[in-house]
Each structure stands twice: as structure tokens, then as C-alpha cells.
Amino acid sequence: MGSKTKAGSQEFLKKHVLDKGLCTGCGACVNLCPYQVIYNDRTVQLHKCDLDDGKCYSFCPRTPADLAALRKILFESGDLTPEIGAVKGYYFAQAVDPALRITAQHGATVTALMELALAEGLIDAAIVSSRSRELLQSGVILNDKDAIRKNAGSKFTVSPTVAAFNQMVTHEGGKVGVVATPCQALALAKMKLKSLPEDNAKINQLNLVIGLYCGWTLSAEKYTKLLREKNIVAESIKGMDIPAGKNVLEIFTNDGVRTISLEEVQHCIRDSCNYCIDSTAEYADVSVGSARFAGEWEDVRNWNQLIVRTARGKELVDLAIQKGILELREAPLESLNELKAAAAGKKKKALKNIVQKSGSTKNLLYLDDRDPVVLKYLGVEKKIRKRR
């Protein structure tokens, strides 16, 4: 009698992800069951679950998975690059609507694409992150474009968007599009790789993932503290940005622009971001970031970089051009090279951090040294071991 105490998936999740400081706060393990919740951007286990094969462990972007196989399923092999994943096309993009560009971040490409996907019936609902109170975020499901605009703009703290996907997607809801950070996009991709029969319908409703470039996210707790020290009222923040080459975080408040040096922001970065090898949301249909390479910042500030990764992503971008919603510019080659170099740099640094944490190049925590991408940036000579 009594609760069994055998170790299950949940305990592995605690031991290998939460206790190791690898939790990204993406929300993949939340709202699947009553056992995990997100509180103050921390993943909290309320009660013990003893299941051996829980979805929480399978979906977590920081548990081991065969990423090479996942890429094979999701992308055309010819498109794959080691640095930034699959690339069908690489552009500078901008929403044609200037009003939208003022509301959203940089070129407003994400908002424009989501609005279009909704309008054209590619999706019936969009899940985006929403800043609910102070800096804490949650995922929300939206069905009309005005609501999407209200939630546009970078937030810099993590949002449990995948938790919203877990909770809000119902069969009646129809097809869904999600705006996701790299870790969130990976979690959603892993659902496709390993979904249980009863969840197939749900994951098949996921029709579009728009990825966001991400260098890191901030811990809401630490960041709130920093803002308090700087006398910045969290509620007054309208937007944030990191202008290229300036090494500061710009905070747009009701009382004007405030800047905090990135050095000061550094210690607010979520620990887990140091172990992330993905800066361009490689597991999305399209990925969007600021156009910060090759060129004067003020020239490109209102533009986005856009990576088209899948056929579905291409279809959406083509439609956007055709409908006159998105303006594309050919991106200069140096920009792509700079992006690749930066992405490769992040991969190397993350792997170095991982090795430092685990104490061995043989233990890469959630990554697998048989993955050629991982091996390439691990920085050690190693033969690819045969797959078991």
C-alpha cells in the first residue's frame, strides 16, 4: 500500500534537468499532468509521479534524443548546415505595414507571418507568449490578428509557451501555429518524434512553428531584482532590444529609453542558456531574428533576418510576398557568414560549458557525441562511434 517510490521519468527529469540547472522553462513538461507547474519562471514538481515512460521526460528539450534522426524527419537533408540547421532560403525581411513595424520588434516579420497564417486559414489559432504581470510570461492562444499585435515584441524572459500548447490545444481548436524560442521549437519537434498514440491528433494539429533567434533569456527573478535596483518599474516597460555593437540592453519605458550594460545583465541570464547549442531555432519552419550583421545598425534596425527551413515555411513566406505583406531583401553573403560564425561560436561555447559541468567529454548531458553536429563543435578528435 501507499505510494510507490520507484524512480520514474519525473525523477530523471529532476535529477538530470532541474537539479543540473538545465531547465529552460519552456513548459514542455507542464500541463501534461498535474505534477509539474511553472511558477515564477521555475519548473516546479508538486507531487511524485512514478511512471517509467512519461511524456515530460520525452518532450523536454534537455533530455537525450536522437537529434540527427529528428532533423532527418523534419528537413530535407540537402538543406542542412551544421551551424544553423536547415536553410532553404536566407533573407532580410520586413513587414510592409509600417504601423505594425512600430508595434513589433525590428521588421515585425513574426507578427506579419502569424497574422497571415491566421487570415489564410493555414492555422486556426496562434500560441504566442504574453507578459501577464511584471516580467512573468505565459503562453496564450489567440484567434485574431489584433490580439497577436498586442502581444508582439521581444520579452527577453522565458515563456512557458509549450505549456500553453499542452493545455490549450484541443481537437476543436483546429490547426495551431506557435511562436517559439529554440528550446521550445525543439520540445515541439520532439513531440513529433515521440508522441503516444493518444497524442498524435494533438501534435498533428501543430501546423506552423515560427522560431525566434535566441542568444539567451533572463531569469525573471534576477532580472526583476536588477530592474528594481535600477529603479525601472517593470509594468512601465513597453519593449526591449539589444542594438548591434553597442553592448547594452535598451529598455523602452513610458518614461523613455533606459539602458543597462550587458555586463550587468549577464548575471541575470538563465543558467540553462549556457548549455544551449541552438541560437537560431533550428527546429522551426522559419526562423526570425534581428538583422544585426553587415551594415549600419540604424539601416538594418527595421529589418529581420529570415531563415526558411521547411517546405511549409517556404509556402508561407511565398504567400506573404504574393499578398504584399512581407518585403524581402536579398541578404548579403557576409551576413550569412557572420550568422554562421556566431552560431558556431555559441555551439562551441555551450559544449565547452557542458563538458565543464559533466567533467568529461564522454558525458555531454543531453547531447550525444554520435550526432555529427555535436561532434564537429565539441573540439576533440573523436571517431564517430557506431550507432547502437
Next chain:
Amino acid sequence: MMNKLLSPAKTEVLFMGNEAIARGALEAGVSVISGYPGTPSSEVIERLSEVARERNLYVEWSTNEKVALEVAAAASFSGLRSMCVMKQNGVNVASDFLLHVASSGTRGGIVLVECEDPGALSSVNEGESRYFARMLEVPLLEPANFQEAKDLTKWAFELSEKIRNVVILRSVTRMSHASGNVICGKLPQKFRTARFISDGSVMDPLRGPVVSTPVVIKHDLQQKKLETAAELFEKSPFNGYYGPKRPELLIITSSACFLYSREAIEMLGLQKRVGILKLSCTWPLSVKLLKKNLRLTDKIMIVEEVLPFLEENVKVAAIGMLKDIGIKTFYGKMDKTFPSVGELNPEIVVTALGKIMKVKPKSLPAGYSREIKKIAPKIPPREQTFCPGCPHRVSFWNINTALKLDGREGIVCGDIGCYAMASLWPAIGFHTVRTLHSMGSGTGLASGFAKLSVFGLDKPVMAVCGDSTFYHAVIPALINAHHNQADITFIVLDNAGTAMTGFQPHPGINESAVGEPLPSVEIAEICKAIGAKVAVTDPFDLETTSKILTSFMAESGSLKVLIMKQACALSPEKKGKKQYQMKINEELCLGDNCGCNRLCTRIFRCPALTWDRIKKKAVIDEVICAGCGVCYSICPQKAITRTEVTQ
């Protein structure tokens, strides 16, 4: 129908031990009865409260045992007979006053009835109160059967009046809660009137001020009273020898152990070889009585529960009379014939006695043990748990949620009440409670834990206590916490009564022990007056309750009080009434699949939620479901539905 406690003289009535004690007090003409509930003592006062009007009694459930003894003593000082009733722990609480009143002396007969719990069946200790009698120098009486429980109680009042001091009457679970036939005596026709005279000299026991000074002189007087008691014990019919003229072994015993010993002699067929000296007056021991009986044989076995109180006293007395009685061999606790922990029973005594007397007990009928072995594994194991609809389960659910969300591994200090089960069976309290001691101690401990941050223990600290416990012993600890700026979250699990012992009223209830209206003392108002930040919630409202708790935990620097108010599911106003009719929607129930994994039956574990192993679905046990509706909020699938029952 007449209350059986008022049965006419000479009738034979089946009384529970505690009822026999109550009847004995009535026959003695008791006027004032006070106490604090505690198993196994509570029925004494409960039964007396039922006849309060007929017998002109003042019956009071006091705030705690110390106050109860003070209330009873005032009656004694005024010439009335009074009785104070408590469990063994209560004597610790009352002991400060007991020391002083034993020194000052008393007037009207006053008896402190304390019911002990060897084996701690309903306690978190098996503390011994017999030693208080020796330490505080008052007589100790221990009834050894049900008739004696009545008769000895009555005599205790006479003894108290004779020596002008408190007399302790000790019972144990198996005496208090077992039943036997008792022949009733007469109930007095006249009632005493109270008169408090204090205009005489300080040395006048009946007319002077009631004080323990001058200490040395009064102490000497107190010891003389004990000598008088010992003399009375020598001739008392409550002590006596039962057995052959020349026994090979003499058992000296008292209380329920007398019954075990008698049974053991019979089971071993040793009636002609072993005798029993039954002592019902166990402190001070009558040396003369002992001398007479210790001469009977050289082998002495002392049968008593828990500590070797009787053994020590008999041995000390025996040394003093060595010349007259010769060298003896003693069997008891000190030579490990009996354990010094837990309850005894006839079987333990049979084994010990059989070994010494080299007699094997008659074996059980053939096949009996075989049948037992067959049946035993089929008996489902049962653990103690909170009842269906119990607010405590939900309160601890909320506390767990808040602790986990807070994420700093906060410490929760427990206290005495049904909710103590959260410490004894951690799973039913969702592994939240970390300490459990005496009444009110949780709050004192929390107050201490909260001051350890400078030494590196920087965790949020909580304490829980029930409503009755709050009044009993928490208030000083709470004042201490606020005054010393101990940053704690204090939770009152207010279930509207002293639930564990049977809903005796406490100062928060606007009713007396006999059902008359009384003003209630509000917990929230007391906490506010102390200076705490106070909130009141219904623990069944999971969201609000855990929200307040987490915000309280995050707030530093002050005393925060959350009163979780929800009446016990067994309370008179709720019992048998369902607020909701609960149902399982089997189509929605995820069972043990990922997404739920039996949250309701594996984690929440209300006994009314059961698991159909074949269907792999949750089931509501309609018979025991209290209809509180909480599992509706627990189920992640909303597979548990609730419909309000129209009363």
C-alpha cells in the same frame, strides 16, 4: 430513559472504566469537574456533563490541564469535592501548579484522574505520570478492575479530605476503555455549599490563606500526610493477597496488569504455586503490608507497564527490611523479564511466568495457528489516514503546493491533533511536516528555527496547529515569535472543535461542556492583537489558499497567520450530510496513464476514492464519501464531477 450513570444503588451496571470512575465521583458527591480532553480520559467528563443538571455539577472543559487543575482546586479550597481529568501528557502541563497545591494542601476532597496510554495507542509518547506522585509527594491510587475503578474513586475523595491533599488516581487505556460489571452504591442526597474562609493563621489548614509557605514547615506537614496515607493503605481493602499460603513465586502488580497476571496464572495452571499481591495504593507503599507479603517466598515478580516504578519502590522498601525478609530474587524490568516499553498483555505475562516456573502454556487447539497463518496475509494492510472530507488533507495539500512553489524547502513544524498524522504517516500529509512534539511546541520550534538564519539556516518556516491546541498552549509561543521578530507563517487548522477526542468544545466554541451558551474567543482577533498579519481562508478553495500561503512565505520580517477554517467532516453539523454528490466520468478518467497516473488515489488518497484494478478507473465509494467536493478540484481531467445536493 435514565442515564445509566444515575442507576440506583445495588444495581449491577455494565460500565466502561471511565464511566465507573465518573460514577465513583458521583457517589462521593463531587461538585466541580474540570479537565482537558485527551484519549483515553475524555469519557469521564463527557459522561458527567450529561448528568450535570440532575447532580448539581459544574462541569468545565478548560483551556488546558493546568487551568483545569486550578479550577478544581478553587472548589476544594471552598470546601467542595472536585475532580480534574486528563491524559498522561496533561499531568506534565498541570505539574507546575500540582507541585504548589500539593505543598499548600487542600480542603474539600480533590482527585486528579489521569489516564495513561502505555504503547501510545493514541499519543505521541508513553510518558509515565506515576513518578509525579513520588516526586511531588502525593498519594497514587490505581484501580485494578471496574468495580474498583468506581469504589477507589469514591475512596480517593475521602482520602484526600482526610490528609487534606490532592490524590492522583491513575488509569490506563485498557482500564478506561474496557468495560465490566459494576455494582452501584448510593448517590448522596445532599449537595455541599461553597465557602472560602481565609481569615485564619497561615498554619491553619481550614481557615488560613492557602499558600505553600512557610515552605519547610508546610513541606514537613505534607510528608506527614503521606505517612498517614501509607498507614491507611496497610489496612485498605483495595490492597490484598490472592493465592496459596506458601507460593513459590509472588507477583506484585497493580492496575490492568493485575488482570493479565491473574489470567496468566490460570492459563499456566499455576494457581497452587503462584500468588498475587495486588496493590491499588501504589504510592507511598505500605511497608508493613509489603513486609507481610514478601515473607511468603523468595521469588518476587513485578508486573507493570512501561517504567519500573513499582519495582524500584518495592526493591528500596525490601532493602530496608532485609533482616526480616531475607534475600530475594526479583523478576521485572531491570533483569529484562519484561520490556520497559509498550503495553503488556496476558501473553507476555504467560511467557515470562512460564519461563521462570518452567511451565509451558497449554498449546492452542490443533489447526488454530495454521488457520491464522492462512488468513493473516489476506487481511488488507490499513494505515491511519485522514477521513473522507477531512479538511486537514486539503490543508496539507495547500501547504505542499505553497512549499513546492516557493522552492526553498521550507520547514513545517507539526503539533498535536488529528493533523499530527501528517508527521506519523508522511504520505497523507504530502511529506510536509517535519517535527512533532507536545501541544503548542510546533509554534515555539518555528519561532526558534526562524532565528537560525544568521547561522546559515535560511529557510521559510511554518507551524501548524489546531483550534483547540491554539488556546491550549500556542499563544505564548506566538507572542514570542512576534516579539522576537521570528519570521514565520503560522497556520491554524481550524476545524471547529476538539475533533480528535470527540468534539469537546473549546474557547472558540460558543457552548459549554453541558451545552449552555458561552461567548467564544476568536483566534483571528487574538492573532491580530499580538501584532500578526492575519488572513482567513477555506482550505477547500485550493487556489486562494495556496496563493495566500505562497505570498505569506515570500513576505519577510513579520509574523503571518493563516486560519484555514473548515469544520471537521465528522463534526455534528456536517456528519451524514453531503454537500455534493460525486461521480466519476469514466470516459474522461485517465487512470494510471501519463497525464494523471492516479493522482486522486495515489497522491490525494481520500479513502472514498478507490481504484478499480480491472477497469483501471477511479471509483467513488458512495458509502464513505463525505461529499466535500474537493476531489473535483484535484482531478486534472475534470473526470470527477460534483452535483450540489439539495438538503
